[in-house]
Each structure stands twice: as structure tokens, then as C-alpha cells.
Amino acid sequence: MDLGIAGRTAIICASSKGLGRGCAEALAEAGCTVVINGRDATTLEATASQIRAKYGATVIAVVADVSTRAGQDALLAAAPEPDILVNNNGGPPPKPFREVSREALLEGVIQNMATPVELMQRVVDGMIARGFGRIVNITSMSVLTPLTGLDVSSGARAGLTAFFSGVAREVAYANVTINNILPGMFDTDRLKGSTTKMAAIKGITPEEMTKGRxxxxxxxxxxxxxxxxxxCAFLASAHAGYITGQNLLIDGGVFKGTF
Structure with a gap:
């Protein structure tokens, strides 16, 4: 399917690997210029080179921490008028709720709520003026169902979901959509890391934890x-203009809900 976004510019946060990279590759395949981002220059440049070679796409690599103002400035300097914004960021590591400090709580909110809101605020008016915009937030299935040890991440992402629910309706008239993708368990480095930490919390081996999950x-x-x-690429496509304010759960059927 032609997604109708060839020539568009997309910023994909935290995209040197994992789900962010998956989104960057799909958007590059659709013909977008992609701005990818990560904090490790070596990993980021390797990813950029591989995407360029595979899809012939224009790929701009920006080494930055998107949770900082300087990092956001660097992304927007590379693409001042993005048509597509994919918000993604690392979350707090698993931790028993009794051990969550005030500092860790605030850091989680900055990473998983404030940062996507700040980036949206900086790009949405340009999208409205141009009559096209797609904002996709990568959140988590933990917005809908609790995951042991991920209470800070769950709370921050649920807050983000609520914040954007109203905003999505305010900007839909201009062909600007805002949607969330809620991933379950995907085979990424992050999953491997969280599996190891959650196994330690439960007192079992990572292999046992993996098999159980x-x-x-x-x-x-x-x-x-x-x-x-x-x-992600479909939600960012020209065909998804009538989909907004929605939460797309992709979890292999884990969440047991009829509606």
C-alpha cells in the first residue's frame, strides 16, 4: 500500500534501536525523510547508515537526549517543520513501588509525559498551518493493565494519554491527528533488560522470566x-486522517478486554 507520505519529514525520538528504529525504518520505506535520535553516537550512526543503504532514504542523525531542552532544540534544528512526530523515550527501570523516590517519580514524569507534551507544543501549530500533521506517541500496555515494578512509567504514560485525549480533538479539524500505540512485549533490548530486573524482583532466573512472560x-x-x-507508519499515513485520539494496543492478545 502507498501510504501517501513520500516526501514528508518525520522526527522519530529514541530511534537508534528497538521500537523507535522500527518506526524509522517503516517511515523511510514509505518515502519520508527521517530524523532519528539517540544518545550513543556510534549506535545512532550505524542505524542511520543501515537505513540509508536499505531504503535509499534521507536520514538525519541527531545525537541528543530528548528529555532536555537542548536535545529538543537539536531535533527541531534538523527538521524545523516536521510533518510527523513519533514520541518515544526510555522509561524508568522496574522498581518496587516502596522504593520509588520523589526524584525518580519526577524524572519518570519528565521522560514519559512532559517531554512528548513539550515536543507537541513546538510542532503542532506548524502542522495546523500546513494542513497536515501526524503525532504518534509510543506509550505502553501498562496504561491499561498494571505491570509489576513499572508503576512510575505506567502513571506518567497514563497522564500523557489523558493530556493528549483532549488536544487530539482540538486539532483534528486541520488534518492533524494524535494517536497512541500501546506496545506489549516486543523483542527489544529494553524487554531483555526489564526481564532481567523483574526476574531479580521475583527471585527467579531471566530465562524463567522470559519463558513465563x-x-x-x-x-x-x-x-x-x-x-x-x-x-506506526499507517497511523502516520495519509489514509489515517479520520483516526485520532485513539489507543492502539499491540500485545499479542495479552490484555483480556472485549472493548
Whole structure:
């Protein structure tokens, strides 16, 4: 399917690997100029080179921490008028709720709520003026169902979801959409890291934790960054202009809900 966004410019935060990279690859394949971002210059440049070689796309690599004003400035200097913004960021590591400090709580809110809001504020009026905009927030299935040890991440992402719910309705008239993708368990470095830490909390081995997590998924497997990226690209496409304010859960059937 031609997604109708060839020639558009997309900023994809935290996209040197994992789900962010999956989104960057899918948007590059759709013909977008992609601005990718990460904090490790070596990893980021390797990713940029691989995407360029695979898709022939224009890829701009920006080394930056998107949670900082300087990092956001660097992204927008590379693409002052983005048509697509994919908000993504690392979350707080798993931790028992009794051990969460005030500082850790505030850092989680900055990473997973304030940062996406700040970036949206800086690009949305330009999108409205141009009559096209797609904002996709990568949140988590933990917005809908609790995950042990991820209470700070869950709370911040739920707050982000609520914040954008109203904003999405305010800007829809201008063909600007805002949607959220809620990933379940995907085969990424982040999943491996959280599995190890959650195994320690439960007092079992990472292998046991991995096997147990996979057994809980009706699809009996972890998702891939590639399939996640395809879903993101569709929400960013010209065909998704009538979809806004929605939460797309991609979890292999883990969440047991009819509606």
C-alpha cells in the first residue's frame, strides 16, 4: 500500500534501536525523510547508515537526549517543520513501588509525559498551518493493565494519554491527528533488560522470566520492531486522517478486554 507520505519529514525520538528504529525504518520505506535520535553516537550512526543503504532514504542523525531542552532544540534544528512526530523515550527501570523516590517519580514524569507534551507544543501549530500533521506517541500496555515494578512509567504514560485525549480533538479539524500505540512485549533490548530486573524482583532466573512472560501471551511469542513500525507508519499515513485520539494496543492478545 502507498501510504501517501513520500516526501514528508518525520522526527522519530529514541530511534537508534528497538521500537523507535522500527518506526524509522517503516517511515523511510514509505518515502519520508527521517530524523532519528539517540544518545550513543556510534549506535545512532550505524542505524542511520543501515537505513540509508536499505531504503535509499534521507536520514538525519541527531545525537541528543530528548528529555532536555537542548536535545529538543537539536531535533527541531534538523527538521524545523516536521510533518510527523513519533514520541518515544526510555522509561524508568522496574522498581518496587516502596522504593520509588520523589526524584525518580519526577524524572519518570519528565521522560514519559512532559517531554512528548513539550515536543507537541513546538510542532503542532506548524502542522495546523500546513494542513497536515501526524503525532504518534509510543506509550505502553501498562496504561491499561498494571505491570509489576513499572508503576512510575505506567502513571506518567497514563497522564500523557489523558493530556493528549483532549488536544487530539482540538486539532483534528486541520488534518492533524494524535494517536497512541500501546506496545506489549516486543523483542527489544529494553524487554531483555526489564526481564532481567523483574526476574531479580521475583527471585527467579531471566530465562524463567522470559519463558513465563511468553507463555502469558496468546500469540506465544514476542512482537517484532518491524511489525510495530508498520502500524506506526499507517497511523502516520495519509489514509489515517479520520483516526485520532485513539489507543492502539499491540500485545499479542495479552490484555483480556472485549472493548
Amino acid at each position: 511468553m507463555a502469558e501471551i496468546p500469540a506465544k511469542r514476542f512482537g517484532s520492531a518491524e511489525e510495530f513500525g508498520k502500524a
